[in-house]
């Protein structure tokens with residue numbers, strides 16, 4: 149069930165109960181959820197905001213490509229798919245910068261390096 153935030157707090161499922169916020173936050177696929185639930189029928193409700201966050205997350209995941217890690221001396225090398233390498237002008241000997249973010253890291257190829 150999806151509940152449009154800002155509307156009244158009546159349960160959109162049974163229309164009898166009043167929605168209450170659950171104390172525990174559900175973390176799913178990197179998206180945090182504050183779940184509302186109906187005391188009368190037990191229906192759990194997601195807000196539109198949460199639904200949009202989830203949709204954005206899934207769109208990103210669909211575009212994601214799997215990469216393979218390999219050993220390179222004492223370091224770990226990452227195999228970059230050829231299509232991605234071409235698209236971003238990456239070839240052996242070129243450089244990029246690696247930055248950490250919340251879920252992992254990203255590599256930005258240095259132009260003309």
Ligand SMILES: [Zn+2]
Pocket residue numbers: 159160161162163164165186187188189190191
């Ligand atoms: Zn209800």
